[in-house]
Amino acid sequence: MVPSVELKMLTANDRELIEYARQVIDANTDAGPDEDGAHTMGAAVRDADGRMFAGVNLYHFTGGPCAELVALGTARSNGARNITTIVAVGNHGRGVVGPCGRDRQVLFDYHPGIRVLLPTAAGLRAATIEALMPFAATWTIENGTQEFDEARFA
Template identity: 65%
Template sequence: MIDLQPLTDDDRELIELARRTVDANTDGPDGVYTMGAAVRGVDGRTYAGINLYHFTGGPCAELVALGRARAEGARELTTIVAVGNEGRGIQAPCGRDRQILLDYYPTIRVILPTADGGGAVLATDLLPESYRWTA
């Protein structure tokens, strides 16, 4: 059973950063759904990303945010969230993102949508008993 943790004030701040990022950079309602993501480092710094929609499967917003954090020196991350454009709210990560989170950041908290507005789980809860890649 998944241990769904309640949202904290820091979580709400991260959700708002992802929402502002997607609202400022959306592709609009033309059938292309834009996603924004935000991640928090252990030092409290936050990093945002936006997806690059492409028919070949461009990078998800979560991966862009993770890459930005890494490019700016953040190696230890605590929490990640994705938010959809057009007011779609918090979105759960896709399977590829779940696998990458599990492989790189197994203890990161992932904010998920719920009927009550959101909750957080560990990345390991998203893919229980799964394959773990190591370099």
């Protein structure tokens, strides 16, 4: 059975997180409106205590880190252990952008149940990472790829 995707309306806290990510990338982008750059995406996360942490991407042809991964690392380095929500925002008013496949897998593996803010046909919405990764298998450092766990999608 294919898991159903339940999209939730955004909360005031979600909108605050989006604005925080937008401010961070607007203050730190290195590209003009029609230019490429190394820093063109910002991301922000919120932890269970309500604290927000941000990061910007570092584009590189070898696959530099996305803004979401930098924000997760920033949160961790500042003591955040329970990340509840994440969002990425493009520079120059490009708005909210959903996470790439690599970021989705990292979120799925390390932050079960995290809410992801993303654009949809119905506007900006929130979904759990499980909703964005139907039939995904978890990976762990200790045991590699795990068998499909249907309970994760209930």
